[in-house]
Amino acid sequence: xxxxxxxxxxxxxxxxxPVVVKMENPNNWSxxxxxxxxDEDFLHGSGEDPNRTRYPEKARNKNAxxxxxxxxxxxxxxxxxxxxxxxxxxGLTAAIxxxxxxxxxxxxxxxxxxxxxxxxxxxTRIYSCIKVFLxxxxxxxxxEIAAYCKGWHFGSPNLQFxxxxxxxxxxxxxxxxxxxxxxxxLIRVDYLAPLLQFLTNxxxxxxxxxxxxxxxxxxxxxxxxxxxxxxxxxxGPIDLESGDGCFCxxxxxxxxxxxxxxxxxxxxxxxCNLDWPKSKLLIQILDDSxxxxxxxxxxxxxxxxxxxxxxxxxxxxxxxxxYKAGNLKSAMNCSYVKDYEFVAIFxxxxxxxxxxxxxxxxxxxxxxxxxxxxxxxxFVNKDENLLTRxxxxxxxxxxxxxxxxxxxxxxxxxxxxxxxxxxxxxxxxSGGWLERTTVEDMDIAxxxxxxxxxxxxxxxxxxxxxxxxxxxxYRKQQHRxxxxxxxxxxxxxxxxxxxKISIWKKANMIFLFFLLRKLILPFYSFTLFCIxxxxxxxxPEAELPVWVVCYVPATMSFLNxxxxxxxFPFIVPYLLFENTMSxxxxxxxxxxxxxxxxxxxxxxxxKSGRSSEGDLVNLIETEPKHQRGASESDLGEIVQxxxxxxxxxxxxxxxxxxxxxxAFLLLTASARSLLSAQGIHFYFLLFQGISFLLxxxxxxxxxxx
Numbered sequence: 205x206x207x208x209x210x211x212x213x214x215x216x217x218x219x220x221x222p223v224v225v226k227m228e229n230p231n232n233w234s235x236x237x238x239x240x241x242x243d244e245d246f247l248h249g250s251g252e253d254p255n256r257t258r259y260p261e262k263a264r265n266k267n268a269x270x271x272x273x274x275x276x277x278x279x280x281x282x283x284x285x286x287x288x289x290x291x292x293x294x295g296l297t298a299a300i301x302x303x304x305x306x307x308x309x310x311x312x313x314x315x316x317x318x319x320x321x322x323x324x325x326x327x328t329r330i331y332s333c334i335k336v337f338l339x340x341x342x343x344x345x346x347x348e349i350a351a352y353c354k355g356w357h358f359g360s361p362n363l364q365f366x367x368x369x370x371x372x373x374x375x376x377x378x379x380x381x382x383x384x385x386x387x388x389x390l391i392r393v394d395y396l397a398p399l400l401q402f403l404t405n406x407x408x409x410x411x412x413x414x415x416x417x418x419x420x421x422x423x424x425x426x427x428x429x430x431x432x433x434x435x436x437x438x439x440g441p442i443d444l445e446s447g448d449g450c451f452c453x454x455x456x457x458x459x460x461x462x463x464x465x466x467x468x469x470x471x472x473x474x475x476c477n478l479d480w481p482k483s484k485l486l487i488q489i490l491d492d493s494x495x496x497x498x499x500x501x502x503x504x505x506x507x508x509x510x511x512x513x514x515x516x517x518x519x520x521x522x523x524x525x526x527y528k529a530g531n532l533k534s535a536m537n538c539s540y541v542k543d544y545e546f547v548a549i550f551x552x553x554x555x556x557x558x559x560x561x562x563x564x565x566x567x568x569x570x571x572x573x574x575x576x577x578x579x580x581x582x583f584v585n586k587d588e589n590l591l592t593r594x595x596x597x598x599x600x601x602x603x604x605x606x607x608x609x610x611x612x613x614x615x616x617x618x619x620x621x622x623x624x625x626x627x628x629x630x631x632x633x634s635g636g637w638l639e640r641t642t643v644e645d646m647d648i649a650x651x652x653x654x655x656x657x658x659x660x661x662x663x664x665x666x667x668x669x670x671x672x673x674x675x676x677x678y679r680k681q682q683h684r685x686x687x688x689x690x691x692x693x694x695x696x697x698x699x700x701x702x703x704k705i706s707i708w709k710k711a712n713m714i715f716l717f718f719l720l721r722k723l724i725l726p727f728y729s730f731t732l733f734c735i736x737x738x739x740x741x742x743x744p745e746a747e748l749p750v751w752v753v754c755y756v757p758a759t760m761s762f763l764n765x766x767x768x769x770x771x772f773p774f775i776v777p778y779l780l781f782e783n784t785m786s787x788x789x790x791x792x793x794x795x796x797x798x799x800x801x802x803x804x805x806x807x808x809x810x811k812s813g814r815s816s817e818g819d820l821v822n823l824i825e826t827e828p829k830h831q832r833g834a835s836e837s838d839l840g841e842i843v844q845x846x847x848x849x850x851x852x853x854x855x856x857x858x859x860x861x862x863x864x865x866x867a868f869l870l871l872t873a874s875a876r877s878l879l880s881a882q883g884i885h886f887y888f889l890l891f892q893g894i895s896f897l898l899x900x901x902x903x904x905x906x907x908x909x
Contacts, residue, residue, distance in 0.1 A: 330790075330791050330794075330862060331861055331862050331865065334787075334862055334865045334866055334869065335865055337735065337738070337869055338865050338866075338868055338869045338872070340742075341738060341742060341869055341872045341873060341876070342868075342872055344742045344876070345742075345872050345875060345876050347385070347388070348742070348879055351381075351385045352879050354382070392743045392745060393745050396743050396746075397743050397745035397746045398746075400736065400739055400740065400743055400746035401745075401746040401747070403731075403736060404732075404736050404740065404746055404747075404748055407728045407731055407732040407736060408732070408748075408752055410724050410727070410728040411728050411732060411756065412756075413720065413724070414720055414721075414724055414728065415759075415760055417716065417720055417721070418760055418763060418764075419763065421605050421606060421609050422605060422766070424605075424612075424613060425604060425605045425608060425609055425767075428608060428609065428612055433612055434663075434664070435567060435611075435660045435661075435662060437566035438569060438570050438571065439451060439569050439570070442562045442566050451565070451566060451569045452480075452481060452484055453484065453545040453546060453565065453568075454484045454485075454486075454543055454544040454545050454546070455480060455484060455486075455544065455545070455546045455547070455548060455561060455565065455625075456486050456488065456541060456544040456546070456547040456548070457475050457478070457486065457487045457488065457547070457548045457549075457550070458487075458488045458490055458532065458547060458548070458549050458550070459471055459475060459487070459488070459489050459490060459549075459550050459551070459552060460492065460528050460531045460532060460535075460549070460551070460552070461489070461491055461492065461493070461502070461551075461552035462491075462493055462494075462528075462531075462808050463492075463493045463494065463808060464493075464498075464552040464553070464808065464811055465493075465497070465498045465501055466811045466812060466813030467552050467553040467670070467811045467813050468498075468501070468502050468505060468552060469505055470553075470555055470813070471550060471551075471552050471554060471555060472487075472502075472505050472516070473509075474550075474554070474555040474556050474557075475487050475550060475556065476509045476514040477558050478556065478558055478560060479558040479559055479561070479562055480561045480562070482513065482514070482515050485515055485561075486515050486516075486540070486544065487514065487515060487516040487517065488516075488517055488519060488535050489502060489506050489516065489517065489518045489519065490519050490531045490532070490535050491518065491519065492520070492521060492524050492527075493520075494524070499520060506518040519535060521534055525639065527642070527806045528621075528644060528806075529637045529639045529644035529647075530637075530639050532549070532637045532644070533636060533637040533638075536628075536631070536636060536637065541628070544628060545628060546565060546568065546625050546627055546628060547625070547626050547628055547631070548560070548561065548564075548624070548625045548626075549621070549622055549624060549625075549626070550667070551621065551622040551669065552811070553669050553670045553811045554622055554623055554668070554669045555584075555667065555668045555669070556579075556623070556667045557666075557667070560665070560667065561625070563662070563665050564577045564579060564662065564665060565577075565625060567660050567662075568625075573656070573657065573658050574657070574658050574659075575630030575634075575652050575657030575658060575659065576619060576624055576625070576626055576627070576630065576649070576652065576657070576659045576660070577624060577625045577659075577660045577662060578607065578611075578617070578619060578620060578623065578624040578659065578660070578661045578662065579623045579665040579666065579667050580607075580661075580662065580663055580664075580666050580667070581599065581603060581620070581668075581669055582666040582667065582668050582669070583595075583596055583599075583668070583669060583670065583671050584668050584669070585670055585671055585673060585812070586671060588671075588673055588906075589673060589904075589906065590777065590904055590905070591671075591672070591673065591675060591678060591904050591905030591906075592671045592672075592673060592905075593771055593774055594774065594777060594778050594781050595671045595672070595678065596671065596768055596771065597764060597768050597771045597774065598782075599671075600767040600768040600771075601764045601765075601766075601768075603663065604663065605767060607620075607661045607663075608661055608663050610661075611659055611660060611661030612661075614712060615658040615659055615660075616649075616653045616659055616709070616712075616713075617661060618645070618646045618649050618650075618717075619645040619646065619648060621643075621644070621645030622645075622667075623667035623669075627657075630652050630655075630657045631652075633652075633655055633657075634648060634651040634652040634654075634655050634657070635648075635651055636648075640691075640695060641688045641691040641692045641695070642687065642688040642691070642804065642805070642806050643684070643685070643688030643689055643691070643692055646688065646689060646692055647692055647696075650696050650713070651696075651699075653705070653709075653713070654699060654700065654705060656704075656705070670811050670812065670813075672809055672810065672905075673812055673905055674905045674907060675899060675902055675904055675905040676858055676902075677810040678905065679788050679860075680807040680809070681807075681809045682785060682788055682789060682792065683788055683791070683792040683805070683807075684805070684806060684807065685792075686722070686726060686788075686792035686793050686796070687792035687793065687795045687796035688796060689722040689796065690722065690723065690792075690795075690796030691796045691799065692718075693718045693719075693722070693797075694797070694799070700713055700714060722793070723793060723797070725789075726786055726790045726792075726793045727793065729782070729783060729786035729789070729790070730786040730787055730790035732748075732752075733783050733786070733892065734783070734786060734787065734866055734869075734870070734892075737753065737873070737885070737888075737889065738870055738872070738873035738889065739873075740885075741873040741874075741876040741877045741880070741885065741889070742873070742876055744880055748885070750884045753884055753885060753888050754884050754888065758775075761775050761776075761779040764778070765778060777895075780891055780892055780895035781895060781899075781904075783892055783895070784863065784892070784896050784899050787862055787863060787866060791862075857901070857907045859900065859902065860899065860900045860902070861900075862900075863896050863897075863900030864896070864897065864900035864901070866896045866900075867893050867894075867896035867897035867900050868893070870889050870890075870892050870896060871890070871893035871894075871897075873889050873893075874886050874889035874890040874893060877889060
């Protein structure tokens with residue numbers, strides 16, 4: 205009988221019988237079960253069909269070879285993984301060794317001549333508290349490991365009160381260690397756990413309130429997108445070629461700068477190429493530099509553009525007080541300012557497009573209540589390194605969501621200090637620039653809002669600038685941005701309460717703008733995830749739910765990253781880095797709230813001088829024209845000396861002691877969580893501790909000069 209098609213299929217299917225390897229754990233390279241071919245496979249066809257006779261020995265040899273190749277493949281993959289892990293660990297160890305050998309701690313800032321270093325007293329207080337928690341956690345970890353080995357380890361789910369009752373009978377307690385551990389468990393159950401649980405619940409409530417606020421902002425942004433809400437000028441865009449009917453007021457442009465010779469050329473070139481009638485535009489270069497070489501370079505650049513026909517002036521203060529606010533205040537006191545109706549402000553690294561004024565100034569026409577038009581920032585170096593990518597996520601949410609939603613629904617938001625156009629009458633009516641805080645931009649915005657002025661945020665008008673590329677520069681910037689608002693809150697609270705604005709606007713400014721987003725956010729981020737969470741590992745009777753550690757932070761991070769969808773692969777580093785920055789933000793918040801010394805420090809953010817990708821590069825001449833008087837004939841020699849001096853500067857890293865101490869605290873707590881088999885808590889503490897370690901060793905971003 206001829207074989208059927210089914211027999212033919214069966215013949216092909218059994219040719220070269222496969223080896224089936226079953227493994228309980230894919231990550232475990234050991235073999236658990238091997239299914240060998242059955243006797244029927246070897247003896248099949250021996251009788252009716254001699255052509256289908258099998259050779260058992262040959263089949264067994266083939267099976268053995270297949271098994272050998274499977275094992276070799278698994279071994280090769282395992283060896284590859286181990287090799288890559290070993291290489292990564294070796295590289296990390298080598299980098300850590302270099303950092304420790306060549307790095308400077310953040311306590312060496314005074315020795316480097318940095319007058320604006322963090323206040324030593326404040327730094328010592330916070331660092332001492334973190335060290336206390338660290339040494340306590342190390343002591344408790346050793347204590348818990350010893351108890352675990354003896355079988356006396358108790359977590360919250362399996363407290364054995366019968367064993368603890370043995371304290372009443374000293375004979376029942378075997379040994380001094382057992383007695384000590386029993387007493388420790390009773391102390392943490394009766395006294396420590398209730399207090400820690402209360403603090404945990406309080407921080408969870410704050411966390412949920414802040415998360416709800418973030419969710420409402422995102423929903424508001426979604427509504428704006430769905431309804432396509434966008435501020436539009438009443439008379440449309442300005443057409444400078446139309447003639448007499450064009451709204452073309454007198455505009456003053458100010459560029460405050462201080463020792464920023466890396467960026468002065470591109471910013472001056474950008475504002476000198478603004479598309480606006482030269483007779484109605486005046487540019488002020490407000491140079492607060494104390495470096496003679498930088499002053500001469502900026503003067504030379506201003507003179508060059510004056511020769512090109514730009515209406516530009518150079519101003520340098522003799523008495524340099526009040527930082528940026530003092531610089532702007534001094535410039536506004538010039539007699540010729542009264543001839544101008546609006547003032548546009550740009551920091552030294554900002555590069556506005558030629559049509560910037562044509563897209564912002566028209567919003568003021570026939571809108572006498574409008575005091576400020578704020579443009580969005582974009583960044584020329586957002587993909588430079590991991591640090592700049594993470595900053596871009598944060599600032600994209602700030603502009604796309606916070607500023608836009610507040611501008612559309614409240615007509616108020618914090619002025620960003622640059623890339624904005626002010627009505628000079630609004631500045632004067634609000635009291636002008638004041639030097640009382642380090643956030644003069646937020647100060648003038650709050651006072652203008654209290655006087656009834658309205659703000660507009662233009663999300664589609666961008667002004668390019670730089671992000672700090674080193675952690676040192678970013679850390680100092682964040683310290684100023686988080687200490688200043690707390691200073692301002694103390695000063696403005698009475699004025700807010702006495703102001704004539706509506707109750708809703710008062711509540712928004714006090715509870716949302718200041719307390720929730722400027723005080724509560726850094727407070728619970730640091731307290732909940734850097735102090736309370738590690739402590740709950742050593743006092744397991746106080747529990748922190750998994751959804752607080754994992755699900756809610758992941759959801760909030762997802763919402764934060766929506767305005768920058770290309771950065772989605774960095775969502776986990778973003779979450780960890782934001783928690784890592786909480787120690788700096790918490791320190792700054794405390795300094796500003798209690799008026800400590802570091803709250804008054806101002807450090808100019810270090811720039812690298814990166815230009816945009818547009819035509820601005822072609823506007824900057826590589827060889828400046830030295831058309832100077834005889835008194836400055838030695839400019840070239842001075843500049844050459846300055847370049848030689850800069851070439852001798854070497855980049856170095858700093859070792860940040862607070863971040864390192866918190867890294868070891870979190871890693872110690874992660875080791876303790878293994879005893880309680882708390883999976884989510886362990887992974888969170890482990891990765892958060894590693895992120896603190898990388899930041900503490902300055903392994904993120906560029907090194908500083």
